Amino acid sequence: MGPDWRASPCVLSIFKTRTPQVENCLSELNSTLDASDMPLRLSAIFDEDSTSVTGPGRSLDKLKSTISSLPEPGTCRWAHVHGFYHGGDEMKQVSDQVKNDICGIEFPNWPVLHASLRSTATGQIFQANDKSVSLLSRAVENIFCDFVDWKLTWEAAMADYAKKTRHDSNATIRVIGIGPSAKSLLGANKDKIRDAGIQVIGHLSEELDMIVDDDIAIVGVSANFPGEKGLDGFWNIISDARSCATEIPGSRFNVSDYHQPNSGAPNTPRQMGSKHGNFLDNPFTFDTEFFNISPREAKSMDPQQRLLLHAAVEALDDAGYSPGATPSFQQASFGVYVGAATGDYVDNLRDEIDVYYSPGK
Numbered sequence: 295m296g297p298d299w300r301a302s303p304c305v306l307s308i309f310k311t312r313t314p315q316v317e318n319c320l321s322e323l324n325s326t327l328d329a330s331d332m333p334l335r336l337s338a339i340f341d342e343d344s345t346s347v348t349g350p351g352r353s354l355d356k357l358k359s360t361i362s363s364l365p366e367p368g369t370c371r372w373a374h375v376h377g378f379y380h381g382g383d384e385m386k387q388v389s390d391q392v393k394n395d396i397c398g399i400e401f402p403n404w405p406v407l408h409a410s411l412r413s414t415a416t417g418q419i420f421q422a423n424d425k426s427v428s429l430l431s432r433a434v435e436n437i438f439c440d441f442v443d444w445k446l447t448w449e450a451a452m453a454d455y456a457k458k459t460r461h462d463s464n465a466t467i468r469v470i471g472i473g474p475s476a477k478s479l480l481g482a483n484k485d486k487i488r489d490a491g492i493q494v495i496g497h498l499s500e501e502l503d504m505i506v507d508d509d510i511a512i513v514g515v516s517a518n519f520p521g522e523k524g525l526d527g528f529w530n531i532i533s534d535a536r537s538c539a540t541e542i543p544g545s546r547f548n549v550s551d552y553h554q555p556n557s558g559a560p561n562t563p564r565q566m567g568s569k570h571g572n573f574l575d576n577p578f579t580f581d582t583e584f585f586n587i588s589p590r591e592a593k594s595m596d597p598q599q600r601l602l603l604h605a606a607v608e609a610l611d612d613a614g615y616s617p618g619a620t621p622s623f624q625q626a627s628f629g630v631y632v633g634a635a636t637g638d639y640v641d642n643l644r645d646e647i648d649v650y651y652s653p654g655k
Contacts (some may be wrong), residue, residue, distance in 0.1 A: 302351030305337065305375040308361055311368030312343050319360050320347065327353065337380035338442035346373060348381050380441045389438040393431055400526075401430040415440035417450030514613025516605040520572040538572050546573065577601060594650035596639035606630045 308316055317336060324333040334349035334357060347357060358370045378385055407429070410419045413436065420432060458465045517525050521538035531538060542549040552566040580600045582592045584607075592600060610630070617625050 303372045303374055303376060304351060304354070304378055305346055305348050305373035306354045306358060307344070307346045307371045307373050309344050309369040309371070310366075311345070311361055311364065313339055313345055315364070316345050316347070316361075316368075319357060319364075323353065323357055323360060332378070332381075332384055335380070335382045335384070336441055338444060339446070340444050342445070343368075348375075348378055379437055380439070382439060382441065385438040389434050392434050392438070396430070401428075403429045412447060412451065413440070414442045414444060414447045417443065417446040417448075514609040514611070514615070516608035516612060518574060518601065518605065520574055523575070539570050540573060542569055542571055543573060545578070574601075580604070590648070591650040594648040596637070598634060598637070598639065602632060602634070606632065 313336075320334050320336060327333060331353065332350055334347050334353050336345060337348040338346040340346070347354065349357075361368045361370055378388070411429075411432075412419050415436065420429075455465075455467050515525060517523070517528055519528050519531065519538070521536065522528055522531055530536075549566070549569045577597055577600075580587075580592050581604070582589050585592075585603055587595075610628075615628065616623055617628075
């Protein structure tokens with residue numbers, strides 16, 4: 295997209311110009327582009343005279359001039375979208391790459407849906423029994439490749455609603471907007487909606503209780519438990535009613551030096567009455583290069599600190615955080631705040647104390 299992608303939006307919204315006329319302008323303009331240029335594509339139809347077009351900013355500038363010079367000029371407005379979405383076949387490679395990048399991540403699939411999911415390209419409801427295509431794959435293709443025909447989708451939804459009310463006069467429907475401009479999607483349908491008795495919630499926040507200032511939303515999780523790693527692993531332990539208690543592994547220390555229950559020797563302050571506990575599988579792995587910490591310093595750190603660094607990164611990854619990817623992902627606006635239960639590792643050191651025994655002090 296070039297170095298100027300932030301200053302050049304990739305979506306142009308067009309108003310007061312009917313769809314066939316916009317398509318004619320696109321056809322004429324695309325015929326003048328070089329073979330190496332990405333063609334402009336109709337990315338969304340909102341109603342009879344409201345559409346959006348996606349493509350390179352310089353080509354959209356030409357389209358804007360063309361629309362403005364029509365006998366009945368339309369109104370154009372830049373949408374602050376700096377990427378190609380609903381771009382047709384040209385985005386197929388990007389769609390495949392995204393699906394390949396996230397193939398190792400577990401996403402919800404068809405069986406977990408609580409409501410029907412409708413394609414905004416065809417207006418038809420996706421069939422959950424199509425096991426050959428995952429819900430994630432459908433969503434990615436819908437975002438990157440399929441154009442949005444909101445007019446067709448809305449008509450299909452209203453037809454289904456009319457069918458339901460004929461069989462059940464008490465059937466109700468609510469339209470809930472997600473996002474600051476969601477309510478504008480209703481467009482010319484507002485009167486029809488009011489006549490049909492449909493409840494419109496302009497923004498999801500209108501449906502929620504008053505949010506308290508100190509409310510916290512959990513958007514990412516890192517979990518590491520004895521016997522399993524991650525929330526799914528933790529659930530496996532619970533559902534299997536499995537105990538993770540084991541004898542103290544030799545990787546921690548030689549338990550026989552402290553646990554001699556039948557020796558008859560008098561108890562000492564360093565004698566242990568038990569030799570079992572719950573232990574993480576491998577708490578010693580640490581990516582020194584990623585955290586820019588030397589191996590020598592990492593070896594001398596409190597193991598809890600090493601685990602905590604990995605946990606913080608995993609939680610951010612789980613939340614979908616990508617540093618600097620978008621204006622809302624600027625590193626200066628993100629922080630990690632940690633609460634630790636204990637911090638007595640340094641105080642209990644006795645042998646092989648290194649110069650790095652207490653990083654940060």
